Amino acid sequence: MTIGDAAKASGVNAKLIRYYESIGLIPEAGRTAAGYRVYSSSDVNVLRFVKRARTLGFSIERIQILVGLWQDRSRSSAEVKRVALDHVTELEAKIAELRAMSDTLKHLAHACHGDERPDCPILRDLEEGGGSCCHEPQP
Amino acid sequence: MTIGDAAKASGVNAKLIRYYESIGLIPEAGRTAAGYRVYSSSDVNVLRFVKRARTLGFSIERIQILVGLWQDRSRSSAEVKRVALDHVTELEAKIAELRAMSDTLKHLAHACHGDERPDCPILRDLEEGGGSCCHEPQP
DNA sequence: CTTGACCTTCCAGTCATTGGAAGCTTTATC
DNA sequence: GATAAAGCTTCCAATGACTGGAAGGTCAAG
Numbered sequence: 001m002t003i004g005d006a007a008k009a010s011g012v013n014a015k016l017i018r019y020y021e022s023i024g025l026i027p028e029a030g031r032t033a034a035g036y037r038v039y040s041s042s043d044v045n046v047l048r049f050v051k052r053a054r055t056l057g058f059s060i061e062r063i064q065i066l067v068g069l070w071q072d073r074s075r076s077s078a079e080v081k082r083v084a085l086d087h088v089t090e091l092e093a094k095i096a097e098l099r100a101m102s103d104t105l106k107h108l109a110h111a112c113h114g115d116e117r118p119d120c121p122i123l124r125d126l127e128e129g130g131g132s133c134c135h136e137p138q139p
Numbered sequence: 140m141t142i143g144d145a146a147k148a149s150g151v152n153a154k155l156i157r158y159y160e161s162i163g164l165i166p167e168a169g170r171t172a173a174g175y176r177v178y179s180s181s182d183v184n185v186l187r188f189v190k191r192a193r194t195l196g197f198s199i200e201r202i203q204i205l206v207g208l209w210q211d212r213s214r215s216s217a218e219v220k221r222v223a224l225d226h227v228t229e230l231e232a233k234i235a236e237l238r239a240m241s242d243t244l245k246h247l248a249h250a251c252h253g254d255e256r257p258d259c260p261i262l263r264d265l266e267e268g269g270g271s272c273c274h275e276p277q278p
Numbered sequence: 279c280t281t282g283a284c285c286t287t288c289c290a291g292t293c294a295t296t297g298g299a300a301g302c303t304t305t306a307t308c
Numbered sequence: 309g310a311t312a313a314a315g316c317t318t319c320c321a322a323t324g325a326c327t328g329g330a331a332g333g334t335c336a337a338g
Contacts, residue, residue: 045266051268052268057237057240072257073257077252077253077258080261081248081251081253084247084251084261085248088241088248098196098230098233098237101230108223109220112220114217114221116217117216118215120214120219125191126188127209130195
Protein backbone atom coordinates (compact mmCIF):
# COMPACT_ATOMS: atom_id res chain seq x y z
CA MET A 1 0.00 0.00 0.00
CA THR A 2 1.26 3.46 -0.90
CA ILE A 3 0.49 6.49 1.21
CA GLY A 4 -2.46 7.36 -1.04
CA ASP A 5 -3.99 3.93 -0.53
CA ALA A 6 -3.43 4.17 3.22
CA ALA A 7 -5.06 7.61 3.16
CA LYS A 8 -8.14 6.24 1.40
CA ALA A 9 -8.31 3.21 3.67
CA SER A 10 -7.91 5.18 6.90
CA GLY A 11 -9.62 8.44 6.04
CA VAL A 12 -6.48 10.36 7.07
CA ASN A 13 -5.12 12.35 4.17
CA ALA A 14 -1.62 11.69 2.86
CA LYS A 15 -0.25 15.06 3.92
CA LEU A 16 -1.42 14.45 7.46
CA ILE A 17 0.03 10.94 7.53
CA ARG A 18 3.45 12.40 6.66
CA TYR A 19 2.97 15.02 9.32
CA TYR A 20 2.08 12.42 11.94
CA GLU A 21 5.19 10.50 11.03
CA SER A 22 7.34 13.65 11.22
CA ILE A 23 6.23 14.43 14.77
CA GLY A 24 6.67 10.82 15.86
CA LEU A 25 3.00 10.05 16.47
CA ILE A 26 3.25 7.07 14.15
CA PRO A 27 6.41 5.08 13.42
CA GLU A 28 8.40 5.71 10.26
CA ALA A 29 6.91 3.83 7.35
CA GLY A 30 8.93 1.38 5.32
CA ARG A 31 10.10 2.43 1.87
CA THR A 32 10.21 1.01 -1.63
CA ALA A 33 13.46 1.13 -3.61
CA ALA A 34 12.28 4.42 -5.10
CA GLY A 35 11.67 5.93 -1.67
CA TYR A 36 7.87 5.60 -1.61
CA ARG A 37 6.35 4.95 1.83
CA VAL A 38 4.77 1.51 2.28
CA TYR A 39 1.88 0.74 4.62
CA SER A 40 0.32 -2.44 5.96
CA SER A 41 -3.24 -2.92 7.13
CA SER A 42 -2.07 -2.70 10.73
CA ASP A 43 -0.56 0.70 9.97
CA VAL A 44 -3.98 1.66 8.62
CA ASN A 45 -5.54 0.52 11.89
CA VAL A 46 -3.27 2.85 13.80
CA LEU A 47 -4.25 5.69 11.48
CA ARG A 48 -7.92 4.96 12.02
CA PHE A 49 -7.38 4.91 15.78
CA VAL A 50 -5.68 8.30 15.58
CA LYS A 51 -8.43 9.69 13.41
CA ARG A 52 -11.17 8.59 15.78
CA ALA A 53 -9.25 9.99 18.75
CA ARG A 54 -8.90 13.35 16.97
CA THR A 55 -12.63 13.30 16.24
CA LEU A 56 -13.14 13.03 19.98
CA GLY A 57 -10.89 16.06 20.41
CA PHE A 58 -7.89 14.37 22.01
CA SER A 59 -4.62 16.26 21.61
CA ILE A 60 -1.78 14.61 19.72
CA GLU A 61 0.08 14.33 23.01
CA ARG A 62 -2.74 12.34 24.63
CA ILE A 63 -3.16 10.26 21.49
CA GLN A 64 0.48 9.24 21.82
CA ILE A 65 -0.35 7.94 25.28
CA LEU A 66 -3.55 6.24 24.12
CA VAL A 67 -1.78 4.50 21.25
CA GLY A 68 0.87 3.34 23.71
CA LEU A 69 -1.77 1.93 26.04
CA TRP A 70 -3.63 0.37 23.17
CA GLN A 71 -0.49 -1.51 22.06
CA ASP A 72 0.32 -2.48 25.64
CA ARG A 73 -1.36 -5.75 26.57
CA SER A 74 -0.55 -5.26 30.23
CA ARG A 75 -2.23 -1.83 30.45
CA SER A 76 -4.87 -1.21 33.07
CA SER A 77 -8.21 0.21 31.96
CA ALA A 78 -7.79 2.69 34.83
CA GLU A 79 -4.96 4.37 32.95
CA VAL A 80 -7.04 4.73 29.81
CA LYS A 81 -9.99 6.00 31.79
CA ARG A 82 -7.85 8.62 33.51
CA VAL A 83 -6.57 9.97 30.17
CA ALA A 84 -10.15 10.09 28.86
CA LEU A 85 -11.51 11.81 31.95
CA ASP A 86 -8.70 14.37 31.97
CA HIS A 87 -9.78 15.21 28.46
CA VAL A 88 -13.43 15.40 29.50
CA THR A 89 -12.45 17.86 32.23
CA GLU A 90 -10.77 20.08 29.67
CA LEU A 91 -13.69 19.81 27.27
CA GLU A 92 -16.13 20.80 29.98
CA ALA A 93 -13.98 23.78 30.96
CA LYS A 94 -13.86 24.96 27.36
CA ILE A 95 -17.59 24.45 26.95
CA ALA A 96 -18.28 26.51 30.08
CA GLU A 97 -16.06 29.29 28.76
CA LEU A 98 -17.79 29.38 25.37
CA ARG A 99 -21.20 29.05 27.01
CA ALA A 100 -20.51 32.15 29.12
CA MET A 101 -19.41 34.12 26.04
CA SER A 102 -22.41 33.04 24.03
CA ASP A 103 -24.91 33.74 26.79
CA THR A 104 -23.49 37.19 27.44
CA LEU A 105 -23.62 38.01 23.75
CA LYS A 106 -27.11 36.65 23.28
CA HIS A 107 -28.25 38.76 26.19
CA LEU A 108 -26.64 41.87 24.74
CA ALA A 109 -27.93 41.16 21.25
CA HIS A 110 -31.42 40.65 22.64
CA ALA A 111 -31.22 44.12 24.22
CA CYS A 112 -30.06 45.63 20.91
CA HIS A 113 -32.76 47.05 18.68
CA GLY A 114 -30.91 46.07 15.55
CA ASP A 115 -32.26 48.92 13.51
CA GLU A 116 -30.79 51.88 11.66
CA ARG A 117 -30.06 53.86 14.83
CA PRO A 118 -26.51 53.93 16.19
CA ASP A 119 -27.35 53.31 19.85
CA CYS A 120 -26.24 49.80 20.77
CA PRO A 121 -25.91 47.95 24.08
CA ILE A 122 -23.33 45.59 22.56
CA LEU A 123 -20.92 48.43 21.85
CA ARG A 124 -21.71 49.94 25.23
CA ASP A 125 -20.69 46.70 26.91
CA LEU A 126 -17.45 46.52 24.97
CA GLU A 127 -16.74 50.15 25.79
CA GLU A 128 -17.39 49.73 29.48
CA GLY A 129 -15.66 46.39 29.82
CA GLY A 130 -18.85 44.51 30.63
CA GLY A 131 -18.61 45.55 34.27
CA SER A 132 -22.02 47.17 34.51
CA CYS A 133 -25.07 45.44 33.21
CA CYS A 134 -28.76 46.18 33.71
CA HIS A 135 -29.24 43.02 35.75
CA GLU A 136 -26.37 43.47 38.15
CA PRO A 137 -26.85 44.82 41.65
CA GLN A 138 -25.86 48.45 42.15
CA PRO A 139 -23.47 48.87 45.12
CA MET B 140 2.07 57.48 28.56
CA THR B 141 4.58 54.85 27.54
CA ILE B 142 3.56 51.39 26.34
CA GLY B 143 4.04 49.99 29.85
CA ASP B 144 1.67 52.57 31.31
CA ALA B 145 -0.87 51.88 28.59
CA ALA B 146 -0.52 48.17 29.31
CA LYS B 147 -1.25 48.71 33.00
CA ALA B 148 -4.13 51.07 32.27
CA SER B 149 -5.77 48.81 29.68
CA GLY B 150 -4.90 45.37 30.99
CA VAL B 151 -3.40 44.46 27.59
CA ASN B 152 0.26 43.59 27.94
CA ALA B 153 2.90 45.61 26.12
CA LYS B 154 3.92 42.77 23.85
CA LEU B 155 0.36 42.32 22.72
CA ILE B 156 -0.12 46.04 22.14
CA ARG B 157 2.84 46.00 19.75
CA TYR B 158 1.41 42.96 18.04
CA TYR B 159 -1.99 44.61 17.63
CA GLU B 160 -0.26 47.59 16.09
CA SER B 161 1.78 45.37 13.75
CA ILE B 162 -1.30 43.68 12.34
CA GLY B 163 -3.14 46.98 11.98
CA LEU B 164 -5.81 46.34 14.59
CA ILE B 165 -4.88 49.57 16.31
CA PRO B 166 -3.31 52.60 14.63
CA GLU B 167 0.44 53.22 14.87
CA ALA B 168 1.26 54.97 18.11
CA GLY B 169 3.09 58.30 18.17
CA ARG B 170 6.75 58.27 19.14
CA THR B 171 9.06 60.27 21.39
CA ALA B 172 12.36 61.62 20.03
CA ALA B 173 14.00 58.41 21.26
CA GLY B 174 11.49 56.22 19.43
CA TYR B 175 9.34 55.22 22.40
CA ARG B 176 5.66 54.70 21.66
CA VAL B 177 3.31 57.27 23.22
CA TYR B 178 -0.31 56.62 24.20
CA SER B 179 -3.25 58.81 25.14
CA SER B 180 -6.20 57.84 27.30
CA SER B 181 -8.32 57.41 24.18
CA ASP B 182 -5.78 54.90 22.89
CA VAL B 183 -6.22 53.09 26.18
CA ASN B 184 -9.98 53.05 25.63
CA VAL B 185 -9.46 51.32 22.30
CA LEU B 186 -7.23 48.75 23.98
CA ARG B 187 -9.84 48.13 26.65
CA PHE B 188 -12.49 47.69 23.95
CA VAL B 189 -10.30 45.16 22.17
CA LYS B 190 -9.60 43.32 25.40
CA ARG B 191 -13.26 43.02 26.28
CA ALA B 192 -14.09 41.85 22.76
CA ARG B 193 -11.36 39.17 22.99
CA THR B 194 -12.81 38.09 26.33
CA LEU B 195 -16.08 37.52 24.51
CA GLY B 196 -14.20 35.39 22.01
CA PHE B 197 -14.42 37.68 18.97
CA SER B 198 -11.71 37.07 16.36
CA ILE B 199 -9.29 39.88 15.57
CA GLU B 200 -10.97 40.21 12.19
CA ARG B 201 -14.38 40.83 13.75
CA ILE B 202 -12.89 43.14 16.32
CA GLN B 203 -11.56 45.26 13.46
CA ILE B 204 -15.12 45.59 12.22
CA LEU B 205 -16.48 46.29 15.69
CA VAL B 206 -13.89 48.98 16.36
CA GLY B 207 -14.78 50.52 13.00
CA LEU B 208 -18.48 50.54 13.86
CA TRP B 209 -17.77 51.87 17.33
CA GLN B 210 -15.86 54.84 15.87
CA ASP B 211 -18.53 55.40 13.22
CA ARG B 212 -21.24 57.68 14.52
CA SER B 213 -23.48 56.88 11.60
CA ARG B 214 -23.39 53.13 12.18
CA SER B 215 -26.62 51.22 12.54
CA SER B 216 -27.08 48.99 15.56
CA ALA B 217 -28.25 46.33 13.08
CA GLU B 218 -24.71 46.04 11.73
CA VAL B 219 -23.26 45.55 15.20
CA LYS B 220 -25.95 43.04 16.08
CA ARG B 221 -25.26 41.04 12.95
CA VAL B 222 -21.55 40.79 13.76
CA ALA B 223 -22.39 39.71 17.30
CA LEU B 224 -24.94 37.13 16.20
CA ASP B 225 -22.60 35.70 13.59
CA HIS B 226 -20.17 35.16 16.41
CA VAL B 227 -22.87 33.59 18.59
CA THR B 228 -23.64 31.17 15.76
CA GLU B 229 -20.01 30.11 15.64
CA LEU B 230 -19.81 29.79 19.40
CA GLU B 231 -22.90 27.61 19.49
CA ALA B 232 -21.52 25.38 16.74
CA LYS B 233 -18.28 24.94 18.62
CA ILE B 234 -20.14 24.25 21.86
CA ALA B 235 -22.26 21.59 20.17
CA GLU B 236 -19.13 19.96 18.77
CA LEU B 237 -17.39 19.87 22.15
CA ARG B 238 -20.59 18.79 23.87
CA ALA B 239 -20.84 15.77 21.54
CA MET B 240 -17.23 14.82 22.20
CA SER B 241 -17.61 15.16 25.94
CA ASP B 242 -20.86 13.22 26.09
CA THR B 243 -19.47 10.38 24.01
CA LEU B 244 -16.39 10.18 26.21
CA LYS B 245 -18.35 10.36 29.43
CA HIS B 246 -20.52 7.53 28.18
CA LEU B 247 -17.49 5.42 27.27
CA ALA B 248 -15.70 6.24 30.52
CA HIS B 249 -18.80 5.30 32.47
CA ALA B 250 -18.77 1.90 30.77
CA CYS B 251 -15.08 1.44 31.61
CA HIS B 252 -14.32 -0.41 34.81
CA GLY B 253 -11.22 1.64 35.45
CA ASP B 254 -9.42 -1.11 37.25
CA GLU B 255 -6.19 -3.05 36.73
CA ARG B 256 -7.61 -5.18 33.89
CA PRO B 257 -6.75 -4.28 30.27
CA ASP B 258 -10.25 -4.61 28.82
CA CYS B 259 -11.55 -1.12 28.02
CA PRO B 260 -14.56 0.16 26.06
CA ILE B 261 -12.80 3.44 25.40
CA LEU B 262 -10.01 1.75 23.46
CA ARG B 263 -12.54 -0.48 21.78
CA ASP B 264 -14.40 2.59 20.52
CA LEU B 265 -11.20 4.16 19.20
CA GLU B 266 -10.28 0.91 17.52
CA GLU B 267 -13.63 0.46 15.85
CA GLY B 268 -14.11 4.07 14.91
CA GLY B 269 -17.04 4.61 17.24
CA GLY B 270 -19.42 3.12 14.66
CA SER B 271 -20.87 0.45 16.86
CA CYS B 272 -22.11 1.25 20.27
CA CYS B 273 -24.24 -0.75 22.71
CA HIS B 274 -27.15 1.66 22.34
CA GLU B 275 -27.30 1.79 18.61
CA PRO B 276 -29.85 -0.22 16.65
CA GLN B 277 -28.54 -3.39 15.01
CA PRO B 278 -29.42 -3.57 11.27
C1' DC C 279 7.56 8.79 -25.63
C1' DT C 280 4.55 11.52 -23.49
C1' DT C 281 0.88 12.45 -20.39
C1' DG C 282 -0.90 12.48 -16.03
C1' DA C 283 -1.33 10.69 -11.58
C1' DC C 284 1.17 9.60 -8.12
C1' DC C 285 5.11 10.16 -4.83
C1' DT C 286 9.16 12.83 -2.51
C1' DT C 287 11.11 16.95 0.31
C1' DC C 288 11.07 21.51 2.00
C1' DC C 289 9.16 25.96 3.03
C1' DA C 290 5.47 29.01 4.33
C1' DG C 291 1.15 30.21 6.27
C1' DT C 292 -2.82 29.78 9.49
C1' DC C 293 -4.57 32.24 14.69
C1' DA C 294 -3.49 34.88 18.66
C1' DT C 295 -0.29 35.08 21.32
C1' DT C 296 4.29 34.40 24.12
C1' DG C 297 9.18 34.09 24.73
C1' DG C 298 13.85 35.39 24.17
C1' DA C 299 18.05 37.89 22.41
C1' DA C 300 20.57 42.00 21.48
C1' DG C 301 20.77 46.58 21.92
C1' DC C 302 18.93 51.46 23.12
C1' DT C 303 17.08 55.14 26.76
C1' DT C 304 15.57 56.65 30.99
C1' DT C 305 15.53 56.80 35.89
C1' DA C 306 17.43 56.09 40.41
C1' DT C 307 21.20 55.60 43.38
C1' DC C 308 25.87 56.34 44.92
C1' DG D 309 29.40 61.78 36.68
C1' DA D 310 29.32 56.70 36.87
C1' DT D 311 26.65 52.81 37.17
C1' DA D 312 22.94 49.71 37.58
C1' DA D 313 18.24 48.53 36.96
C1' DA D 314 14.11 49.03 34.65
C1' DG D 315 11.90 49.81 30.52
C1' DC D 316 11.88 50.53 25.73
C1' DT D 317 13.14 49.04 20.72
C1' DT D 318 13.35 45.40 16.84
C1' DC D 319 13.53 40.87 15.09
C1' DC D 320 13.18 35.91 15.20
C1' DA D 321 11.16 31.64 16.82
C1' DA D 322 7.78 28.73 18.91
C1' DT D 323 3.10 27.14 20.14
C1' DG D 324 -1.05 23.04 17.84
C1' DA D 325 -2.60 20.77 14.25
C1' DC D 326 -2.77 21.13 10.21
C1' DT D 327 -2.92 22.90 4.97
C1' DG D 328 -1.02 24.62 0.76
C1' DG D 329 2.35 25.11 -2.78
C1' DA D 330 6.72 24.59 -5.42
C1' DA D 331 10.13 21.74 -7.49
C1' DG D 332 11.32 17.46 -8.75
C1' DG D 333 11.38 12.03 -9.04
C1' DT D 334 8.52 7.62 -10.39
C1' DC D 335 5.19 4.73 -12.42
C1' DA D 336 1.42 2.86 -15.50
C1' DA D 337 -1.43 3.66 -19.59
C1' DG D 338 -1.93 4.96 -24.24
